[in-house]
Amino acid sequence: MADRLALFTGGQFADSHAKTAHGILRYAPREIVAVVDDVHAGRTAADVVPYARRDTPIVATVGDAAARGADVLVIGVAPFGGALTAEWRAAILEAIGAGMHVEAGLHTVLADDPELARAARERGVELRDLRAAPADLSVPPAPAERPDVRVVHTVGSDCAIGKMSVTLELDAAARERGLKSAFVATGQTGIAIAGWGIAVDHVISDFVSGAASRLLHDGAAQAPLLFVEGQGALGHPAYSGVTLGLLHGCLPDALVLCHRAGATAIDDYPDTPLPSLTTLVELYEAAARAVRPARVKALALNTRGLDEDAALDAIERAARETGLPATDPVRFGAAGILDAVL
Amino acid sequence: MADRLALFTGGQFADSHAKTAHGILRYAPREIVAVVDDVHAGRTAADVVPYARRDTPIVATVGDAAARGADVLVIGVAPFGGALTAEWRAAILEAIGAGMHVEAGLHTVLADDPELARAARERGVELRDLRAAPADLSVPPAPAERPDVRVVHTVGSDCAIGKMSVTLELDAAARERGLKSAFVATGQTGIAIAGWGIAVDHVISDFVSGAASRLLHDGAAQAPLLFVEGQGALGHPAYSGVTLGLLHGCLPDALVLCHRAGATAIDDYPDTPLPSLTTLVELYEAAARAVRPARVKALALNTRGLDEDAALDAIERAARETGLPATDPVRFGAAGILDAVL
Numbered sequence: 001m002a003d004r005l006a007l008f009t010g011g012q013f014a015d016s017h018a019k020t021a022h023g024i025l026r027y028a029p030r031e032i033v034a035v036v037d038d039v040h041a042g043r044t045a046a047d048v049v050p051y052a053r054r055d056t057p058i059v060a061t062v063g064d065a066a067a068r069g070a071d072v073l074v075i076g077v078a079p080f081g082g083a084l085t086a087e088w089r090a091a092i093l094e095a096i097g098a099g100m101h102v103e104a105g106l107h108t109v110l111a112d113d114p115e116l117a118r119a120a121r122e123r124g125v126e127l128r129d130l131r132a133a134p135a136d137l138s139v140p141p142a143p144a145e146r147p148d149v150r151v152v153h154t155v156g157s158d159c160a161i162g163k164m165s166v167t168l169e170l171d172a173a174a175r176e177r178g179l180k181s182a183f184v185a186t187g188q189t190g191i192a193i194a195g196w197g198i199a200v201d202h203v204i205s206d207f208v209s210g211a212a213s214r215l216l217h218d219g220a221a222q223a224p225l226l227f228v229e230g231q232g233a234l235g236h237p238a239y240s241g242v243t244l245g246l247l248h249g250c251l252p253d254a255l256v257l258c259h260r261a262g263a264t265a266i267d268d269y270p271d272t273p274l275p276s277l278t279t280l281v282e283l284y285e286a287a288a289r290a291v292r293p294a295r296v297k298a299l300a301l302n303t304r305g306l307d308e309d310a311a312l313d314a315i316e317r318a319a320r321e322t323g324l325p326a327t328d329p330v331r332f333g334a335a336g337i338l339d340a341v342l
Numbered sequence: 343m344a345d346r347l348a349l350f351t352g353g354q355f356a357d358s359h360a361k362t363a364h365g366i367l368r369y370a371p372r373e374i375v376a377v378v379d380d381v382h383a384g385r386t387a388a389d390v391v392p393y394a395r396r397d398t399p400i401v402a403t404v405g406d407a408a409a410r411g412a413d414v415l416v417i418g419v420a421p422f423g424g425a426l427t428a429e430w431r432a433a434i435l436e437a438i439g440a441g442m443h444v445e446a447g448l449h450t451v452l453a454d455d456p457e458l459a460r461a462a463r464e465r466g467v468e469l470r471d472l473r474a475a476p477a478d479l480s481v482p483p484a485p486a487e488r489p490d491v492r493v494v495h496t497v498g499s500d501c502a503i504g505k506m507s508v509t510l511e512l513d514a515a516a517r518e519r520g521l522k523s524a525f526v527a528t529g530q531t532g533i534a535i536a537g538w539g540i541a542v543d544h545v546i547s548d549f550v551s552g553a554a555s556r557l558l559h560d561g562a563a564q565a566p567l568l569f570v571e572g573q574g575a576l577g578h579p580a581y582s583g584v585t586l587g588l589l590h591g592c593l594p595d596a597l598v599l600c601h602r603a604g605a606t607a608i609d610d611y612p613d614t615p616l617p618s619l620t621t622l623v624e625l626y627e628a629a630a631r632a633v634r635p636a637r638v639k640a641l642a643l644n645t646r647g648l649d650e651d652a653a654l655d656a657i658e659r660a661a662r663e664t665g666l667p668a669t670d671p672v673r674f675g676a677a678g679i680l681d682a683v684l
Contacts, residue, residue: 081480082548109547138423139580144613204449205547206424208583234586235632236479239552241587248582271486275632283628290577290617290625 003190005032006065006100007076008091013037014048015130016160016267020105020189021076025052027168028193032056034065034333035076036091051165051304051330062091066098068118074192075104078160080268082201092116096123096196098160105130105188105199130188133211134160140213142290147220152341154230154300155284157274158267159239161260164190165330166300167229170256170341173334174225181225184215186246190229199243200249201231208242212249225342228252234283238271247284248291254341255284255294260302261314298340299326347374348407349418350433355379355400356390358502358609360448363418365531367394369510374398376407377418378433392613393646393672396579398604404433408440414586417446418533420502422610424449424543434458438465447472447530447541470532473541474552482555485634489562489592494683495594496572496642497626499616500609503602503667506532507672508642509571512598512683515676516567519607523567526557532571540589543573543584550584556590567684570594579611589626590633596683597626597636599666603656604646619664640682 007021013035021035025045034057035045041060045052059065062073075088084092084106092102096119102110107215107330110116110127120127141208152170154163167183167190174181183190185197196218198211212228219226228250232239257280266272275283281296288294301318303311309327319326327333349363355377367374367387376399377387383402386393390563401407404415415437417430426434426448434444434452438461444452452458452469462469494512496505509525509532516523525532538560545553554570561568570592574581582597599622608614617625623638630636641660645653659670667682669675 009555083480138425139610142613144612145578159612177541178612201548202546204544205550205584205587206449208547209580210460237485237590237633238551239548239587239634240590240629241583241585243578243583244579244586245547245583248579269484270483272633285631286625286628287576287582291579291582291614313358 002031003072004070004093005030005072005074006034006036006062006070006305007032007074008062009035009037009076010088010091011037011038011039017079018077019160020078020192022049022052023164023189023236024074024076024192025054025056026165033068033070034059035240036062036065036203051289053305058105062094062098062224070100072101072103075106078105078188081309084108089118092120093119096120096125099123099125101126101128103128103130103192105192107131107282116334125310130191131202133198133203137207137214140210140249147217149220149224149226151216151226151228151250151252152254152256153228153247154256155243156230156233156260157235158233158260158263159225159236160267161258161263162300162302162330163230163258166258167227168193168307169329169334170338171227173338178223180223181227182219184219184226184228186212186215186229186231198244201239205241205245208245209249212246216250230258234287235272235275236266237272244287247288251292252294254297255288256300256341257281257284257296258296258300258302261306277318281322296324298337299324300337301326301328303328303331316332344373345414346411346514347414347416348376348378348404348412349374349416350404350430350435351377351379351418352430353379353381353446354419359421360419361502362531362534364391364394365506366418366534367396367398368507370535375410375412375550376401377408378404404436404440408442412442414443414445417448420447420530426450434612435461438462438467441465441467443468443470444469445472445534447534449473449544459518470555472533473544475540475545476534479545479549479556480552481549482552482591485593486639489559491562491566491568492572493558493568493592493594494596494598495570495589495592496598497585497589498575498600499577499622500575500602500605501578502609502643503600503605504642504672505572506596506601508600509569510535511671511676512680513569515680521567522565524561525563526561526570528554528557528567528573542588543581545648547583547587550587551591554588558592572600576629577614577617578608579614586629593634594630594636597638598621598640598642598679598683599623599626599632599638600642600644601660602608603653619660622665638666640679642679643668643670645670645673
């Protein structure tokens, strides 16, 4: 029997850090019976987050989800720093007690936690760590050994602004056009959606590029056109290393710069202002050039929260500022950006 | 009783990848009774590598080193990729059999290797993994919470070109001037020399900046002037993520760009040409600016292998090209660079 998922968001379903839950709701071809969120219980997923596009009911407790037939609890929030909180531990233990498997992409490895591991073993359920890295990672082969595929890579001004969604929209648009393409997952949500991938932010830092390179080679075996989701941002005080290692490992032909309209500072570090879009384009291109040149070909603007006029206005201003084609591909379709990157 | 070290280099003592052995010989205030290297056996360390500055005898086997009283075998080579080879495994087992502790900074964790762990347990010796990361690492605090110290950070055009040596020479020169300063180790050799530090290339990639930030705070508790050794290079196809995460985590005031005179490509990736020095200066400054601005204040040129005239000529050309003060601080003293970064 296929999994019947409950997505746990611990009161944060409306927050951008619940991006794992949002992404699975919108993009994963999986059955989802409930969102577990005490703050938003009683409404539906799409009511609270229209982006989710599913009328999945939101329930208050893990027990409510189990009563609806859920057999897998998915941790649907990517907390800053990625560690397990005490509150979530209680929910996970409740799920295990109800006979549910638990799927998570935290830095805290569930299976390494003695209490959770013992509870899961006694109840006969699985702890699935989406961020678990392959054991045999190493440094990448020479860039010259790069497979002959076209690689489009999303980069951004910050975390949690929609790089994965843009990547999935581009892949879907390409396949609608009859192109053979594949989405390459580099983070826990992408892996939960695609069913394969490596969470490059969880590998040993010396092997970030090696992990990205392996994904490039694995992806090339599937399709000649790859859309590789980006992670972090080159100007992020905590995660910039992941961003650069991924960029240099996946050796893209074209970059799409993702940005949240109106954002002026790093969300997790409000004292760190964002560089201008033009500066970001220059920074990404200069960084790429050191290993393999790639140009930023288009701008993907996340206009969530803006009305349509304001969204179109923000897009026009960003396009004028950078001289690049721009749109919100999640809201207005990915065709324009796809044209720019092919 | 203090450790009596044997440095194992597996035939590669003359190679730049034996930088761990070279650095310990030159800078560590530790007793070293032998280098174990079958290719160079019979000579002395300084004979083969003048930089080492010690007349430590080179012997052919671990048994020879044990006969000279060695009680710790240090793996003195940083192999590309950092994994343990079969040949070295044999040497490590021989050392354990002879009752020696083993100290290493490989990505292969010695204590996690069932065969080595069992052998060490049976013989009652320690396996010391210098790259073992603190268990409680996370993301860094806000850059605004940076301690009020002066931070000088060495960056480079490639790996294994002498960033650690430059950092140690600057720290020594500062202390000779009566300044209170500290060397901040970010790699296995630096840790073997300084006795503290974190191998930032071995932490989970999401926590590279967090590890660097912790070193910054720990260093600030020791001295108001910190010299933080760099890792990798922003243009390195495998390690650039480590470089950028470290740069953004240690929040430097001033950068010193290190380069090997005459190098035109990444040593481990000969198809990847090095950017010009001017381009590298721009790249490092643009990358730093996204989180906290820092300028490249001086150039440290590694002129090993050049005669004095050629070295001085290379230094003059590099200074002219970049407009920066330049010297080889290991060969000609670090005073000039120290003036530039204070």
